[in-house]
Amino acid sequence: MWRCYDVYHWHTRCSEYITNLMKLxxxxxxxxxxxxxxxxxxxxxxxxxxxxxxxxxxxxxxAAPLGGPLLVEVNGREIAFxxxxxxxxxxxxxxxxx
Numbered sequence: 001m002w003r004c005y006d007v008y009h010w011h012t013r014c015s016e017y018i019t020n021l022m023k024l025x026x027x028x029x030x031x032x033x034x035x036x037x038x039x040x041x042x043x044x045x046x047x048x049x050x051x052x053x054x055x056x057x058x059x060x061x062x063a064a065p066l067g068g069p070l071l072v073e074v075n076g077r078e079i080a081f082x083x084x085x086x087x088x089x090x091x092x093x094x095x096x097x098x
Contacts, residue, residue: 020093024058024070025086032059033091035074043088050079057095 027033035056038044052058052074061078062071069080081089 022091022093023087024060024072024081024089024091025083027060027091027093029060029063031093032057032095033093034058034095035089036092037090039088039090043085047089051075051077052079058091 021036022033024033035047035052035054035058037054038047047053056074059073060070061073064070067083069082070086071078071080073079
């Protein structure tokens with residue numbers, strides 16, 4: 001199945017469907033976003049091991065100063081991501097609360 005949000009095969013016609021695409025590193029603290037895609041197969045596998053799946057809602061709890069990690073909450077768990085990893089995670093700016 002073809003996905004509009006696949007970062008490797010992004011097409012301009014998808015912009016009408018997903019207009020709020022951004023990297024996790026760009027999300028403001030306290031915002032809820034939906035996990036859409038990641039760059040790299042190894043990172044995708046690591047996120048699945050952490051219990052994160054494409055389509056999950058994420059809330060950014062804290063961003064450490066001076067280039068420190070980001071703390072996110074997903075499915076009731078808190079996970080820290082380094083900024084390099086957060087650059088490779090693509091999210092959508094709107095996510096419904098459960």
